Amino acid sequence: MDHSQHAGLPAGAASDQSLYHLEASWQNQQAQTVSLAAAQGKVQLVATVYASCENACPRIIADMKAIEDKLAASSGAQLQLTLVSIDPEVDTPARLQALADKIQLSPRWQLLTGDPDDVLTLAALLGVQYKKISETDYAHSNIISVLNPAGEIVHQQQGLGVDPAQTVAAVQAALSAS
Template sequence: MQCEGDKTYDEIGTCPVCKMDLKQLENDSKALETNEISEESIFNLTSKWHTEEGNEIVLEDLKGKTLVMVMIYTSCKAACPRLVADMRNIEAQIPAENIKNVQFALVSIDPETDTPERLKAFAIENAMDGEQWTFLQGTDSGVREFANVLSVKYKEISPIDFSHSNIISVFNSRGELKHQQEGLGVNNKETIETILELTK
């Protein structure tokens, strides 16, 4: 029964019109392509990271969800608390049915200080220890490489202080950059719209 003509769906399930089971198309090259990583994807970066839980991952392990990422450091007293508040504000505006397809990742620019244990404590302190939140500690070179991809600039001013860009980035499930929000406490309407578009 052709309810919706040639319409296809990305996920296995049932037809919303006739409730029949959807079948996978044979040799569907378009479907195969969606799992491939493009040259623009951050998943091409091979550096290793530690999560706040102490697990070692590569960025490709985050594939499959819309990623909302920001670079911070936990001892920051100025901009980072505002960036964290912005991230929480974005999360609060995403409906429950979309949030399951979103991963919020906070990447430390101070990997020496921000150990997995410290990141875990910071996550708990800021009520960001749900499964939709991930904190990442990398190597100096891995952090620098990632920052370059995001056009985030940062510089150590003293052993406990950095100057840095204030950018929140949104990536699709294949790790391709789709939107960036720059500044502190800025209007996040476009950021929210991008996330909703990518998770519908």
């Protein structure tokens, strides 16, 4: 990725490669309307899940929690953890709130649902593929994306149960560069 072209941008401004150009609004677990760009200036970790997932999703959330734990003490205030539902027609804010309560997520987390087309678009931006395989289940890529304060993907952790060291380092690098 070529970052030289926007070297002169102020820290945290959305660059040409920024996902924050996506015009989409989401609902969080408290049914508030939010945009991904609200995390501009922070480092945002994004993964896609669906609330009724019993197989990989709890593990991807656990992986994200592990990253959060390693960073909370040093840079917790500059960290945003975001889960986006790929099943927005089923995953209402109330369902997402129930999930957040059940797995005891910290206030750094937001669980988002939105328009199915916007979910497709965000998935395309993140390089996530997903497919409904039954009434209740989806197959999907297990990818945790690290967005720097400008909204660019600077790192992606792929697969489950991966050693989070690289991702933690990527978050720290993104924070110190800003």
